[in-house]
Amino acid sequence: MDYNLSSYPYPSRRRVIMARRGMVCTGQPLAAQAGLRMLLQGGNAVDAALATAICLTVVEPDCNGLGSDAFALVWIKDRLYGLNGSGPAPALLTRDKVLAAGHSEMPQRGWIPVTVPGAVSAWAELHRRFGRLPFAKLFEPAIEYARDGFPVSPIAGKLWKAAETTFAPYRDDPAFAGFFSTFLPTGAAPEVGETVAFPDHARTLERLAQTGGEAFYRGELADKIDQFSRATGGYLRKEDLAGYRAQWVDPIRTDYRGYDVWEIPPNGHGITALMALNIMKGFHLEERETLDSYHKQIEAMKLAFSDARHYVADPRFMHARVEDLLSQDYADQRRSLIGDRALEPRWGKPFSGGTVYLCTADGEGNMVSFIQSNFRGFGSGMVIPGTGIALNDRGNNFSLDPAMDNCLAPGKKPYHTIIPGFLTKDGNAVGPFGVMGGFMQPQGHLQVILNILDFHMNPQSALDAPRWQWIEGKKVEVEAQVDPAIIEGLRARGHEIIVKQDRSTFGRGQIIWRREDGTLVGATEGRTDGSVVAY
Numbered sequence: 001m002d003y004n005l006s007s008y009p010y011p012s013r014r015r016v017i018m019a020r021r022g023m024v025c026t027g028q029p030l031a032a033q034a035g036l037r038m039l040l041q042g043g044n045a046v047d048a049a050l051a052t053a054i055c056l057t058v059v060e061p062d063c064n065g066l067g068s069d070a071f072a073l074v075w076i077k078d079r080l081y082g083l084n085g086s087g088p089a090p091a092l093l094t095r096d097k098v099l100a101a102g103h104s105e106m107p108q109r110g111w112i113p114v115t116v117p118g119a120v121s122a123w124a125e126l127h128r129r130f131g132r133l134p135f136a137k138l139f140e141p142a143i144e145y146a147r148d149g150f151p152v153s154p155i156a157g158k159l160w161k162a163a164e165t166t167f168a169p170y171r172d173d174p175a176f177a178g179f180f181s182t183f184l185p186t187g188a189a190p191e192v193g194e195t196v197a198f199p200d201h202a203r204t205l206e207r208l209a210q211t212g213g214e215a216f217y218r219g220e221l222a223d224k225i226d227q228f229s230r231a232t233g234g235y236l237r238k239e240d241l242a243g244y245r246a247q248w249v250d251p252i253r254t255d256y257r258g259y260d261v262w263e264i265p266p267n268g269h270g271i272t273a274l275m276a277l278n279i280m281k282g283f284h285l286e287e288r289e290t291l292d293s294y295h296k297q298i299e300a301m302k303l304a305f306s307d308a309r310h311y312v313a314d315p316r317f318m319h320a321r322v323e324d325l326l327s328q329d330y331a332d333q334r335r336s337l338i339g340d341r342a343l344e345p346r347w348g349k350p351f352s353g354g355t356v357y358l359c360t361a362d363g364e365g366n367m368v369s370f371i372q373s374n375f376r377g378f379g380s381g382m383v384i385p386g387t388g389i390a391l392n393d394r395g396n397n398f399s400l401d402p403a404m405d406n407c408l409a410p411g412k413k414p415y416h417t418i419i420p421g422f423l424t425k426d427g428n429a430v431g432p433f434g435v436m437g438g439f440m441q442p443q444g445h446l447q448v449i450l451n452i453l454d455f456h457m458n459p460q461s462a463l464d465a466p467r468w469q470w471i472e473g474k475k476v477e478v479e480a481q482v483d484p485a486i487i488e489g490l491r492a493r494g495h496e497i498i499v500k501q502d503r504s505t506f507g508r509g510q511i512i513w514r515r516e517d518g519t520l521v522g523a524t525e526g527r528t529d530g531s532v533v534a535y
Contacts, residue, residue: 001425001430001452001513001515002456003452003456003457003458003459004456004458005018005458005521009457009461009465015460016458016459016460016521016522016523017521017522017523017532017534018519018520018521018522018534019519019520019522019534019535020363020518020519020520021039021362021363021534021535022036022039022040022045022048022360022361022362022363022520022534022535023360023361023512023520023522023532023533023534024036024039024048024049024052024358024359024360024532024533024534025358025359025360025510025511025512025522025523025524025530025531025532025533026052026056026356026357026358026359026510026524026530026531027056027060027063027155027356027357027358027436027508027510027524027528027529027530027531028055028056028059028060028153028156028356028529028530028531029153029529029530029531029533030055030059030141030145030150030153031052031053031055031056031059031060031356031358032052032358032530032531032532032533033141033531033533034051034052034054034055034141034142035048035049035051035052035055035358035360035533036048036533036534036535037051037140037141038050038051038133038137038138039360039362039535040535041133041137042132042133043131043132043133043137043138043362044130044131044132044362044364044366045360045361045362045364045366045367045368046074046076046126046127046130046131046132046360046366046368047127047131047132047133047137047138048360048362048368049072049126049358049359049360049368049370050123050126050127050131050138051137051138051139051140051141051142052358052360052370053070053119053123053356053358053370053372054123054138054139054141054142054205055141055142055145056356056358056372057119057142057201057372058142058145058146058150058198058201058205059145059150059153059156060153060156060356061156061160061183061198061378061390062156062159062160062163062377062378063156063159063355063356063373063374063377063436064119064355064356064372064373064374065374065378065379065388065389065390065391065392066117066119066120066201066204066205066208066216066387066388066389066390067114067117067119067374067379067380067382067389067390067391067392068117068118068119068372068373068374068379068392069085069086069087069115069117069118069119069122069372069373069392069394069416069418070083070085070118070119070122070123070246070370070371070372070373070418071083071084071085071086071122071264071268071370071371071416071418071419071420072085072122072126072368072369072370072371072420073251073262073263073264073368073369073370073420073421073422073432074126074130074366074367074368074369075365075366075367075368075422075429075432076130076366077365077366078365078427078428078429080251080262080422080424080429081129081248081251082248082249082250082251082264082265083122083125083126083246083247083248083249084118084246084247084248084249084264084265084267084268085118085119085121085122085125085246085247086115086118086267086268086394086413086414086416086418087115087116087117087118087244087394087413088115088116088240088244088314088410088411088412088413089115089116089395089398089408089409089410089411089412089413089414090114090115090116090235090236090237090240090410091237091239091240091410091411092235092237092410093112093235093395093408093410094408094409094410095400095402095407095408095409097235098112098400098408099400103400104400105400106395106396106397106398106399106400106408107396108376108380108393108396109167109170109380109381109393110170110175110380110381110382111175111229111232111233111234111235111236111380111382112235112395113380113392113393113394113395113396113398114234114235114236114380114382114391114392114393114394114395115392115394115395115413115414116236116240116241116244117216117389117391117392118244118246119372120208120213120216120217121213121216121217121244121245121246122246123138123213124212124213124214124246125245125246125248127212129248130366135209135212136209136210138209139205139206139208139209142205143202143205143206143209146197146198146199146201146202146205146388147197147199147202148197149195149196149197150195150196150197151193151194151195151196152190152191152192152193152194152195152196153192153529154192154529155504155508155528155529156529157189157190157191157192157193157194158192158504159377160183160189160190161189162377163183163184163189163377163378164184164188164189166377166378167179167180167184167378167381170381174232175232175233175234175381175382176381176382176383177385178228178382178383178384178385179378179381179382179383179390181383181385182198182200182201182383182388182390183378183383183390198388200386200387200388201387201388202388203387203388204221204387204388204389207219207220207221208221216241217241217242217244218238218241218242221384221387221389222238222241222242223238224384224386224387224389225238225241225384225389225391226238226241228382228384228385232382234382236391249264249265250265251263251264251265251422252264252265252270252271252274252322252326253274254274254277254278254326256277256280256281256449256453257453257454258425259423259424259425259430259453260423260424260425261273261274261277261421261422261423261445261449262421262422262423262424263419263420263421263422263445264419264420265315265322266312266313266314266315266318266322266415267312267313267314267315267413267414267415267416268312268416268417268418268419269308269312269415269416269417269419269441269442270419270420270421270442270445271308271312271322271325271326272301272304272305272307272308272312272442273304273419273421273441273442273443273445273446273449274326275303275304275307275308275325275326275331275334276297276300276301276303276304276305276442276446277446277449278326278328278330278331279300279303279304279331279334279335279338280296280297280300280446280450281328281331282331282332282335283296283335285450285454285455287455288450288451288454288455288457288465289483289486290486291485291486291489291490291493294468294482294486294490295340295342295489295490295493295495296338297446297447297450297468298342298468298470298476298490298495299337299338299342299343300334300335300338300446301442301443301446301470302343302345302470303334303337303338303343303345304334304442305345305439305442305443305470306345306346306347307320307325307334307347308442309347309415310347310404310405311325311347311405312405312406312415313404313405313406313412313413313414313415314406314412314413314414316412317405317406317409317412318405319405320405340493341493341494342474342490342493342494342495342496343474344473344474345472345473355371355372355373355375355417355418355436355437355438355441356371356372356373356436357370357371357372357420357434357435357436357508357509357510358370358371358372358434358510359420359431359432359433359434359510359511359512360432360512361431361432361512361514361520365429365514367422367429367431367432367512367514368432369420369421369422369432369433369434370420370432371418371419371420371434371436372418373392373417373418373436374390374391374392374393374394375392375393375394375396375397375417375438376393376396376438378390379391379392379393380392380393381393394414394416395408395414396414397414397415397416397417398412398414398415417438417439417441418436418441419434419441419442419445420432420434421433421434421445421449423449423513429514430513430514431511431512431513431514431520432511432512433445433448433449433459433509433510433511433512434509434510435448435507435508435509436507436508436509437505437506437507437508440469440505440506440507441507443467443468443469443470443507444467444506444507444509447465447467447468448462448463448509448511451465458521458523459511459513459521459522459523460523460525462511462523463509463510463511463523463524463525464525464526466478466479466481466482467479467503467506467507468482468506469505469506469507471498473496474494474495474496475496475498476490476495476496476497476498477497477498477499477500477505477506478490478497478498478499478500479499479500479503479506480499480500480501482499487499503526503527504527506527507527508525508527508528508530509524509525510522510523510524510525510530510532511523511524520534522534
């Protein structure tokens with residue numbers, strides 16, 4: 001890959017890390033070390049990824065938990081595999097019930113947005129197929145931190161503090177009692193650096209380790225989830241849990257500048273990044289920091305996102321075909337709409353009729369791109385008492401419009417924002433990459449890939465570079481580091497630009513590339529507490 005490892009066009013407190021035998025990158029140093037422990041004990045990249053993911057449920061509870069979903073792209077023996085660990089709406093939850101409860105759109109908190117959690121099943125499936133170490137060993141670091149305590153890291157502490165305000169209106173609601181007793185037992189979030197322990201979480205992890213995850217879906221933990229749901233007006237039942245298993249899927253791709261960029265297929269919205277890349281193929285961008293470069297990227301993403309939000313859903317319910325959305329003819333059609341002025345976003349007609357991210361690599365050539373999330377911070381606020389299980393709010397992404405493919409229905413998976421990425425060239429792995437952060441994720445994927453393949457930046461610089469984020473309509477947020485002349489130029493073209501000093505809303509990513517000589521090159525960024533560990 002053509003980039004300069006000694007060049008750093010953007011200020012950073014980090015530098016590219018290089019190694020040959022193994023590497024783990026993620027947004028929390030203790031979790032990264034958990035993965036490295038597995039590599040040093042003879043584990044492979046899958047073992048390292050799983051130990052990291054399990055540990056993240058403890059040390060970054062503001063972004064993920066035992067009630068999360070998870071997606072993975074896994075490179076093993078010269079082949080890329082995809083795993084969809086997202087769950088469906090409970091069988092009892094219907095659109096009519098949500099409307100009858102007084103909601104005109106899906107809420108973010110409470111039982112209504114809770115879908116069947118997929119992360120634990122994803123861990124078990126990944127280990128069953130590709131793991132090397134005993135499953136229980138992968139839980140050891142997480143159990144230690146949950147039982148003995150860990151110091152709260154800066155970004156986690158900031159997000160934890162914000163949750164005080166978010167959940168304050170629910171303090172007297174019995175359904176939220178588990179949240180407050182688990183995460184705000186003193187009434188306030190822990191301070192940065194304060195040691196926190198989760199003994200209930202530790203006992204649950206021990207039980208998951210002993211049962212290969214079965215206790216969560218078909219055992220005593222499933223019974224506890226069912227009981228609390230029934231007692232507090234929830235819809236999730238043990239039958240929903242018993243019927244679930246993470247699903248192996250075929251990754252989808254597009255070619256860009258001689259490389260193949262891979263994503264998980266719908267119901268994930270990784271296809272958004274691929275559609276935007278297809279539009280960008282028709283442009284030649286010589287420099288990154290120009291008005292024209294920013295304008296075209298924003299417009300391409302706006303068009304791709306408009307299509308994704310309209311068409312992406314549980315694939316069993318989609319009317320648009322993935323191959324039509326990714327066709328070059330359709331990309332050409334969408335590109336033709338881009339001029340010198342900001343567009344009002346509209347979907348086209350393609351028919352031919354809180355998240356945590358991590359990546360790992362080992363010395364054998366195996367690599368993993370893994371993402372895990374409750375969705376919005378701590379998720380729904382539904383925490384099963386005595387277990388540490390914090391349930392997701394993924395159902396918030398369902399539509400209540402019956403004309404939409406993504407309209408809520410029992411047993412249906414929602415439009416999903418978490419997307420691991422992977423890059424290959426000529427059938428060989430280059431490596432995993434990801435940018436966490438809700439609807440920023442495909443926008444982060446697009447910008448990172450363009451930074452590397454169009455502007456020949458090294459992985460660390462590609463992550464450090466200033467970012468933008470399309471919000472809605474013509475509204476675009478940009479980081480304060482963007483050139484003021486570019487900001488004013490975008491405004492002159494009709495973009496409604498909001499300059500943000502806080503960089504935490506622009507995604508937090510990691511990258512591992514494998515060079516042709518086998519050297520691993522890892523990067524993480526200053527928007528997170530991230531760490532690259534290697535040997």
